[in-house]
Amino acid sequence: MSQSSTIDTMTPTRLPGQVRAWASSNSALVAMLLLFAFFGLTSQTFLLPNNIFNIFRQMSVVAVLGIGMTLVILIGGIDLSVGSSLFMAAGISALLLRDGSTAPVAILVGLVAATLVGLLNGLLVEGAGISPVIATLGTLIGARGLALVLMDNAQIRVTDPFFDTIAVTRTPGIEALNIPGIPLIAIIVFVLYIITALLMRHTIYGRMVYAIGGNQTAARLCGIPVKRIKILTYTLCGFYAGIAGMLIAASTGVISPNLGSGSEFYTIAAVVLGGTRLTGGIGRVEKTIIGAFILFMTLNWMTIRRIPTEWQQAATGLLVLAAILIDRLAQRERAS
Amino acid sequence: MSAPRATTAPPLLEMRGITKHFPGVMALSEVDFSAAAGEIHALIGQNGAGKSTLMKILAGVYQPNAGEIIIDGKPVRFQQPRTALRSGVGVVYQDLSLVPQLSVADNIFLGREAGGGILVDQPTLHSEAARILSELGVSGVDVRRRAADLPLAQQQLVEIAKVLSHKPRILVLDEPTAPLAEEETALLMTLLRGLKSRAIAIIYISHRFKEIMNLCDRATVLRNGRLVKTVDVASTTEMELIELTIGERVEAFFRHGEHQASDDTPVLEVEQLSVGRTVRDVSFQVRRGEIVGLTGLLGAGQNELARALFGLTLETSGVIRRDGKSVQLHSPKAAIQHGIGLLTEQRKTEGLVLNLDVRANLTLPSLSFFRRWSAFIDNRRENRAASAMAEQMHVKTASTHAPVGTLSGGNQQKVILGKWLLRDPDILIFISPTQGIDVGAKAEIYAQLTNLAAAGKSILVVSEDLIEILGISDRIMVLYQGALLQTFARADANEERLLAAIQGNLQ
Amino acid sequence: MTTLSSATNVRPARWREWLASYGLLGALFVLMILFTALNPRFFTLANLGTMLEQNAPLFIIAVGATFAIISQNIDLSPASVLALAGVALGLVFQATGSLLLGIIAGFAAAIAVELFNAVLIVRGGINPLIVTLACWIWARGLAVSFTGANSILVRDPALDALTRPIALEISPAILLALLVFMAGGFILARTRLGRYTYAMGSDERATLQAGVPTGKYKLIMFAMFGVLVGLAMLVTVSRLGAAAPDAAYGLELDAIVSVIIGGNAFSGGEGNMRRTLIGALFIAVLNNGLGNLGMLDAQIAVYKGAAILLALLFGVVSTRLVKGKRA
Structure with a gap:
């Protein structure tokens, strides 16, 4: 058979091939390290531990949104509504806190609200058969509007000791080396990533997500409840958006009407920078955090280099394009 | 039989020393191939032998690593399919290349719409398309219908018409008869014989040796990316061709000897099953350890019936019993839980992730x-x-x-x-288990089916290939226009009777 | 004769077509009656003229979005590109005082950006959603950067005339939008570009195999979208009397929604301009009617979102009813 000859002809070039294969399948990590080195060399402040921790904190919201978004993109869908779900969760929690609820109740209700938006997305896409871009575009408009109506179109301050604690808590630092503690928010993000990555690898749900994204028909013929799994995935995405909403409520301390708008685009950018394919079935949750880190480390460096905020937005868009273009060209190189 | 003059006349097409590597694989190694005007030249080989790669190089889809292509004595290089098409190489691909949502006429003229300039002259487009189809002897196709709405066989004919309308001098057909029923196959054969007189070189890729024996002048056999031999079909037997293809003597193709269902317990009973408008009131039983063949003309309802048994169609009525208990098969999941498995011919789209x-x-x-x-x-x-x-x-x-x-x-x-x-599962349903599979792999699959039945599994095989159905089934059910026409015991069935039955003639 | 029957679902297709396009028309009438009942001023010539003019950019962009969606090249960037093109016009006008040079600069910017997107899609092989999403970010970013987030005053009698009614509350901008619709419908139905738009959206590989240079036609299509963005930009700048870096925010979503609720398939390959027109009218009536009820933006968003979802569900249900349930 030709199979054995395949292996034979590949043997001589194995070692350098392996390195190249590793680099091209971990291109996000390679890009991150290269950019990190470049930024470190061109700015002294960039490498300070406190600055790195700042990046962690700045990226936390998009990184958490990115977890759910990766799952949705893996099943071949997309969720444009995460920015609105996040806003809704944060807004409702803030409202409840203002009206005297305790923090656990406020958090629970906020999370449930965002999760319901996710469930609605799932039902619209899988139940009614509306394409995901359009359905989640509808909830993007609707969820933010609904939250704004509930909030009476006004800013709400979050003044709750629990939320404040989340925002300011750090691990003990190392005074002697002038290293500050790691922010609790960053730790929450990392823990969420580790848990989700493990779930994707070791649960039946995770396996089914990859099977559905890779070939929905084949998955269905193997008895996988495709619709239910997809609806569950959209719902999970809403849940993660709710968590992101809690983090943003804690860290900004005030819910203003356009909070989180546009974050869906940065989130998708982070997922794609992490190497997850929009066509579904291929990608890893844990690589999305790399994508998010690339995005926010670049923004951070631009701020340090005193590049005006407006230009940073333009540069970010072009950076995403460049990264994806390089990845595609590398893949093409490998294929030919 | 027309004497193949091809060996003496200067060939229209010559491919010399064609070599093609893919990463880690040698797909073709110094293959020589030639075809003369007015000849039908079969290209044979098992899956992965290199037939398609060779033709894709000819069509400009791939670039060879070495070797040259000579047409009419002049060396040519095709960087892309468009240039090959302009130089007179037309290819009818195995996977249809019609654009599903465009009309038949739009498909035929896609890329060179009538009307010059930027406008499309719709009436001319329609009349020209109708003319081309009627010239080919294809009737009953409305050129304004969307390609996706046509039955597969008609799509195939439109595809051939489209390629022929480019007036190619070299026509490549990659397993053109795979989706066709007997009648359309016959139509295609007539059409191809007619084309010989137009001085076209036809390259015909097929797994069906009978067709090759009937139709072709010469045959080139490839194996593992290498040329085995080019032979005159008239002076070669079918057995010889098969042996050249698989490289060893053909052993028993199908299982021999009577195989009886191990016991009479019905594991699956179907009563008055109707599926949409395609299957009407079909009743039958499948027993433990039995292989039941289900056949009929393309579109007689056998595929729909099989898919309904796996929970893929919701519009069903009737009763299905598993081991005597009535069951609802409303999804593949339910079917699997009731011990039913389905394997289809669509390996990549339905079989694997x-x-x-x-x-x-x-x-x-x-x-x-x-x-x-x-x-x-x-x-x-x-x-x-x-x-x-x-x-x-x-x-x-x-x-x-x-x-x-x-x-x-x-x-x-x-x-x-x-x-x-x-x-x-206790019951396995196979839809066209050997479609597009080479001879060697077919034999392995037949052996596995037999072993499964011997191990007590019940097997339902859906196929339009009568030889296959005859070779492996204990019982054969024939559907005609959605109804169960007749059930044959293995001993009572032969090719002629089945052929008559699928046309609706009760035996 | 072949034995294969070819007499399946010819009629349901027509029925579906009817329901898909006229069903929403019915909903549109209901909506207009509702708004008139809530606010009699809605159904006056003056307000209807205003409505059409307010939404003229939407009508123009929706034509481009129809091509984009039918050909499976979703474009999220037109509103950002519109803002950037407006800024280009404004800056050149400010520097030279020549409206003509400004317009040239504006169109050049719009076409160049859309072509840049097209090249990335065609040559780079990147998913259109990603390319235009990035453009949504960076083009808006550039527009804001160039102006320092301030609007540039653009006052010129010729430009002002574009949105000044000439008769019966109808301004040249409305006529322009109508003209764009007719031209778009003609191109889609009668020209090669239109034919290939459908073909690419239905099966790009097969289209390429048939010898159609799909890359070239994608470039042409995006360039055409650039021209449309330029026209919409002119109307926007004329209406505002200024080039604003935050102009047309959210317009891309309105345009895409117009195409889809009109009954065109998001999966591409089918659709027509008449459906988009009805869809765009529906959105225009919503925008104007809700805006005139004195509601907050947030409330408008809720009602608009709900109306759009209803329209989408209606489309889905009517399609299902006619096609029959598929397993």
Whole structure:
């Protein structure tokens, strides 16, 4: 058979091939390290531990949104509504806190609200058969509007000791080396990533997500409840958006009407920078955090280099394009 | 028989020393091939022998690593399909290349619409398309209908008309008769014979040796990317061709001797089953250890019936009993839970998740077997089961962690069968199990079917290939226009009677 | 004769077509009656003229979005590109005082950006959603950067005339939008570009195999979208009397929604301009009617979102009813 000859002809070039294969399948990590080195060399402040921790904190919201978004993109869908779900969760929690609820109740209700938006997305896409871009575009408009109506179109301050604690808590630092503690928010993000990555690898749900994204028909013929799994995935995405909403409520301390708008685009950018394919079935949750880190480390460096905020937005868009273009060209190189 | 003058006349097409590597694979190695005007030249070989690659090089889809292509004595290089088409190389691909949502006429003229300039002259387009189809003797196709709405066989004819309308001098047909019923095949044969007089060189790729014997002047056999031999068909027997193809003497193709159902217990009973408008009031039983063949003309309802039994169609009425108990098969999941498995001819679209590894594909229907702590997969047990199954099925792969997409077609087929064996259903439904599969792999599949039946599984085989149905079935059911026309015991069936029955003539 | 029957679903297709396009028309009438009942001023010539003019950019962009969606090249960037093109016009006008040079600069910017997107899609092989999403970010970013987030005053009698009614509350901008619709419908139905738009959206590989240079036609299509963005930009700048970096925010979503609720398939390959027109009218009536009820933006968003979802569900249900349930 030709199979054995395949292996034979590949043997001589194995070692350098392996390195190249590793680099091209971990291109996000390679890009991150290269950019990190470049930024470190061109700015002294960039490498300070406190600055790195700042990046962690700045990226936390998009990184958490990115977890759910990766799952949705893996099943071949997309969720444009995460920015609105996040806003809704944060807004409702803030409202409840203002009206005297305790923090656990406020958090629970906020999370449930965002999760319901996710469930609605799932039902619209899988139940009614509306394409995901359009359905989640509808909830993007609707969820933010609904939250704004509930909030009476006004800013709400979050003044709750629990939320404040989340925002300011750090691990003990190392005074002697002038290293500050790691922010609790960053730790929450990392823990969420580790848990989700493990779930994707070791649960039946995770396996089914990859099977559905890779070939929905084949998955269905193997008895996988495709619709239910997809609806569950959209719902999970809403849940993660709710968590992101809690983090943003804690860290900004005030819910203003356009909070989180546009974050869906940065989130998708982070997922794609992490190497997850929009066509579904291929990608890893844990690589999305790399994508998010690339995005926010670049923004951070631009701020340090005193590049005006407006230009940073333009540069970010072009950076995403460049990264994806390089990845595609590398893949093409490998294929030919 | 027309004497093949092709060997003496200067060939219209010559391909010399064609070599093509893909990463890690030598697809073609110094293959010579030639075709003369007015000849029908068969290109034969098992899957992966290099037929399609050779033709894709001729069509400009791939660039060869070495070798030259000479047309009319002049060396040519095709960088892309468009240039090849302009130089007179027309290819009818195996996977249809019609644009589903465009009309028949739009498809035929796609890329060179009538009207010059930027406008499209719709009336001319329609009348020209109708003229081309009628010239080919194709009737009953409305050129304004969307291609997607046509039956597969008509789509195939439109596809051929489209390629012919480019007036090619070299016409390549890649398994053109695969989706066609007898009648359309006959129509196509007549059409191709007619084309010979137009001084066109026709290259005909097929797995059906009977067609080749009837139609072709010469045949070139490829094996493992190398040229085996080019022969005159008139002076070669079918057996010789088959042997050249698989490289060894053909052993028993089908199982021999009577095989009887091991007992009379019906495992599946179907009563008055109707499926949409395609299947009407069909009743039958399948017993333990029995292989039941289900056949009919293309579109007689056999595929719909099989899919309904696997829960793929909701518009069903009637009663289905498993082991005597009435069951609702409203989804594949339900069907699987009731011990039914389905294998279709669509390996890549319905059988496998190509980016998942061999292990994950093997265990996909039986993930619940490896469940622990309610939601988790017991990786150790899963790996062990998958490796054992891969070994049992002789799947050739470097590791069970290799993506299944990197395997050859035959090995992919083994993975699909393996995943069902791992799930261990009582009833297996096969739809066209050997379509597009080479001779060697066919024999393996037939052997497996026999073994499964011997092990007490009940098997329903849906196929339009009468020889295949005759060769493997204990009983044969013939559908005609959605109704069960007749059931033959193995001893009472032969090719002629089946052929008459599928046309609706009760025997 | 072949035995294969070819007499399946010819009629349901027509029925579906009817329901898909006229069903929403019915909903549109209901909506207009509702708004008139809530606010009699809605159904006056003056307000209807205003409505059409307010939404003229939407009508123009929706034509481009129809091509984009039918050909499976979703474009999220037109509103950002519109803002950037407006800024280009404004800056050149400010520097030279020449409206003509400004318009040239504006169109050049719009076409160049859309072509840049097209090249990335065609040559780079990147998913259109990603390319235009990035453009949504960076083009808006550039527009804001160039102006320091301030609007540039653009006052010129010729430009002002574009949105000044000439008769019966109808301004040249409305006529321009109508003209764009007719031209778009003609191109889609009668020209090669239109034919290939459908073909690419239905099966790009097969189209390429048939010898159609799909890359070239994608470039042409995006360039055409650039021209449309330029026209919409002119109307926007004329209406505002200024080039604003935050102009047309959210317009891309309105345009895409117009195409889809009109009944065109998001999966591409089918559709027509008449459906988009009805869809765009529906959105225009919603925008104007809700805006005139004195509601907050947030409330408008809720009602608009709900109306759009209803329209989408209606489309899905009517399609299902006619096609029959598929397993």
